Amino acid sequence: MSDVAISAVDLTKKFGDFTAVDHVSFEVKKGEIMGLLGPNGAGKSTAIRMLSTLSLPSGGKATVAGFDVVKQDAKVREHVGLVSEKMIMYDELTARENLKLFGKLYDIPTDVLDKRIGKLLEFVRMEQWADHRIDTFSTGMKQRINVIRALVNQPEILFLDEPTLGLDPQSTAEIRELVRRINIENGTTIILTTHMMIEADMLCDRIGIMDHGKIVALDTSANLKKRITGTDTTLFEFEIxxxxxxxxxxxxxxxxxxxxxxxxxxxxxxxxxxxxxxxxxxxxxxxxxxxxRTVRNLEPTLEDVFLHITGHEVRDSVSKPSTPAHRGGPNGFRPKNRVR
Amino acid sequence: MGVERVLRHSAWICWKDLLEFSRSKMRVVMLVLMPLFMMVMVGFIFPTGSTIKDQPVALANQDLAVNNVSMGDAFVAQLNAVNAETGILKLSNATGFDDIKAMIQDGKISGGIIIPSNFTADILAGKQGTITIMTDQSNPQTSMMVETVLTEVVDQLGTQIAMTNLNRTYNISLAEAPAVLNPYSVHQTGIVPGNPNYFEFVAPGIMAMVVMMSLMTGLPHAISYEKDMGTLDGMLVSPTSRWAIILGKVLAQTTRGLIQGFIILLLSVVLFGVVIHGSILLVVLLIFLTVFGFVGLGILITSFADKEETATMVMMTLMFPMMFLSGVFFPIQQMPSFMQTLANFLPLTYAASAMRKVMVLGAGMGAILTDVLVLFVFGAVMLTIAVPMFKRAMNR
Incomplete structure (x- = not known):
């Protein structure tokens, strides 16, 4: 078996005249956390939707877990989990019932499933809330359940589309920690989209910077920053x-x-x-x-990298062509409220 | 993907839908209230003979007595006697045509009766006595009822006077007199025992309609709602088939439709005195056939409606003509002929008609074969169109 979990070659998605994802090519290694960083409307979510078989590519090719996303979509689905921008949960159902429904759609036998649900709830310290309805939870609690829902089939590959969107700082930290634990403890390959530089920096082994449907740079955070400063160059600011x-x-x-x-x-x-x-x-x-009087070590931020590579700040993309409605409109770079 | 697996998954999705439904108290309450309101509403909204009471009618008795005999007074006495029994009219006095006209215009009365001054004289002279009935043309429903009642009273009075005359003049006994006056009499009998009421007419139709609605509105709504909420993605990203999703939804909606159907049945029997003459089994069979008939249409709407709002609009546009033209509330036979033709193209017409024949008339399978066939063919054709459309719509 190769060590490649995901491979995309010239992956393209068009909505009418608008090209949401434009000939994107990349590979994700097994066990890696790869981030797709970019403003809203950059094509991150559409890329994720194509890779998770929810959207049919207009062109190009992609394999996920060794299966073609178009021809072997059913196989792909068995091996992936998805945390999408909107929470995939039924409010009137309890946490356990939600997990049970989705587990059953993966044909997991009841006894195995019950044990697994128990373990997953333990994993996010939500055991005592198992039989409470989702609509009684805080957004942070909901998102924890939402994330383990995507793990119910023990996926090799987990797609996380803006997993901390609309969460308070504490919940955001919790979810980031959870993502790291999933990666380390289960060896799950993770693709994560975010518009937050810090999040990409903290979590991702490699970061793909997306802008206008293209991946304009793909490397480790350190290497991306070196593009500005060079291999062993450091930036200082002195106050004299x-x-x-x-x-x-x-x-x-x-x-x-x-x-x-x-x-x-x-x-x-x-x-x-x-x-x-x-x-x-x-x-x-x-x-x-x-x-x-003072010295500052000016570490280039991803923000600087984005500016350096795309020639505009992340916020600038707002005025560009709108995106299809299903991924939220081009409402700028400010954090959107999470739906539900 | 094996059939067994599709069924298993759809059962889980149905379980989820029903669980979700049962958790919302409001929805459960509405499940019962909706048919109840519907029955009460349609049961009482239409005027029937027995519902018209105390209609204000003015009476102008201008009759001049001849030799102290006033046929006009006799008529009024008779009218009062009939009205005491039925209570349909609320009589007041007026002076004449202009007075009554003014009162109708003021909206004080809905009709008037004028007995002319030469009423007695004419009758005594062997001529017909003429009574004028004035009606409120701005309210055709009431004016028709008032007219009917008054005509009947006039008829009865006339017959009574004629019988008395026959008895006096030709010495024909009062018992024989009716046969001389009216050689033919009409005897009305239904084919099943009991008096039909409007609920008996409307209950089977509403049952068919509720089943139709649960599929035509419930199904597109259930799917487009999940699409909007994003939860549909969770099912689509799992290895379950698209058919398991739609089948699960159909099962849940059918269950809901069935529950509502039976609530209507129960309400009709318990509260509204409807007697079911046909076989319950056939009724249940018809409900399932109605489900089959409309499931294709439901899936088709789902395929077209990408958003919940669109779905609702498409549904409403299709539903209202179906509700009102399919003979659920008004008999098709009362409609103008082009509307009747239109009604013949609506599948609900056949579902309602078959349901009515079985429930009210106790018809067997043979009598409803045409309805059953039409429904079946419609369902099959719709499914044939809907299946590829749905596949296309769900294809990412």
């Missing part, structure tokens, strides 16, 4: 109240320094290479009599 042109010039003349930018009379940004670059910089400043 007695900054002079002389100090700036002597820093500029250092061999390890790649660039120096002065934003205002007291702040200077220095991009410098080499493991000892910080020591060298400090020594130079001290020698010139500079009084350093």
């Amino acid at each position: 109240p007695n900054l002079t042109q002389g100090i700036v010039s002597s820093v500029k003349s250092l061999g390890s320094v790649k660039s120096v930018t002065q934003d205002d009379p007291t702040h200077v940004k220095v991009s410098s290479a080499g493991a000892d670059s910080f020591d060298v910089l400090i020594d130079t400043f001290r020698k010139d009599g500079a009084q350093i």
Whole structure:
């Protein structure tokens, strides 16, 4: 068996004239958490829907768990779980009843299913709520049940479409922790979409940046950031109240320094290479009599990466062509409220 | 995908739907209340002979007595006697045509009776005595009833006077007189015992209609709702077949329709005095046939309606003509002929008609064969169209 869990080649989805997903190609290795990062309408959800067999690709090819998503859709379905943007749960039913229904659709024998439901509830510490109705739960509790519902068939691959959307900070942290545990404890391959840079950074082994239906970059978070700063280059910001042109010039003349930018009379940004670059910089400043008040290590954020790669900020995509209604409209980059 | 597996999955989906339904107290209450309201509403909304009471009618007796004999007074006495029994009219006095006209225009009365001044004189002279009945043309229903009642009273009075005359003049006994006056008499008998009431007419039709509604509205609603909520994705992403989903929904809706159907049956018998003359088994069979007849249409609407709102609009557009043209509430025979033709194209017409024949007239399978065939063929044709449409609609 190959170690590839998901492979997409030129995967495309068109809605009329609008191309939601545009010749997207990527691979996800088994046991990996891969993130699709991008604004609303970038095509993340549509990509997930195609991979989970909910939407038929207009072009290209994709295999999930070794099965073709078009020709072997039934096989694919046995091996995947889906947490979609809208919660897949029936409010009037209890947590256990919801899990039971979906388990039964996977033909899991009752005794096995009952045990598994018990374990899943334990996994998210919801045992005592098993026989309470979903509509009595808080959004965070609902989402925990929603996530384990997607695990009821013990999927090899789990699709998470904006799993923390509309959750409070505490629930968000809980769900992120849960995603990590699912990945580590069960070895589940996870594809997660998000518009939150932090979430992608925290959870994903690799991040695919999506914009206008295309994956414009796909790499680890560290490697993506290096695109801005280079392999061993670091970005510092010094605050020096007695900054002079002389100090700036002597820093500029250092061999390890790649660039120096002065934003205002007291702040200077220095991009410098080499493991000892910080020591060298400090020594130079001290020698010139500079009084350093603060130093900041400017780690490039994914936001910077997104800007660097797409040429626009994440928010800019708002004005672009609208997306089909089923994934929520192009309502900008602010967090949407979770439906239900 | 094996048939057994589809059935098993659909049973679970049906279980889920019914469980969901039973958890909502309001929905359960409405399940019972809806047919009850429907029965009460249609049972009482239409005027029948017995429901018209105390209709204000003015009487102008202008008759001049001849030799102290006033046929007009006799007529009024007779009218009062009949009215005391039936209570249909509430009589008041008026002076004449203009007075009555003004009173009708004011909306004080719904009709008037004028006995002319030469009434007695004419009768004594061997001529016909003429009584004028005035009606309120703005209210055809009531005016028809008043007219009918008054005509009948006039008829009865006339017959009585004629019998007395025959007895006096030709010495024919009062017992024989009716045969001389009216050589033919009409005797009315139904083919089943008991007096028919409107509920007997309407209950079978409502049963067929409720079953139709549960499939035509319940089914598209149930699926488009889950589509809108996103829960349908959960089923679609599982290895279950699309057919298990639709079958599960059909089972749940059918169960609901059946429960409602039986509530109507129960209410009709217990509260509204409907007597079922046919076989209950055949009634149940007909309910299932109605389900089969409409399931295709339900699936077809589901396929077209991508959103709950669209589904509701499509359903309403199709449902209302069906409800009113299929002879559920009004007999088709009372409709203008082009409407009757239209009614013949509606499957509910046949479902309601068959149900009525069995329940009210105690008909057997032979008598409803045409209805059964039409329903069956309609269901089969609809399914043939709906199945590929549904496949296409669900195909991602």
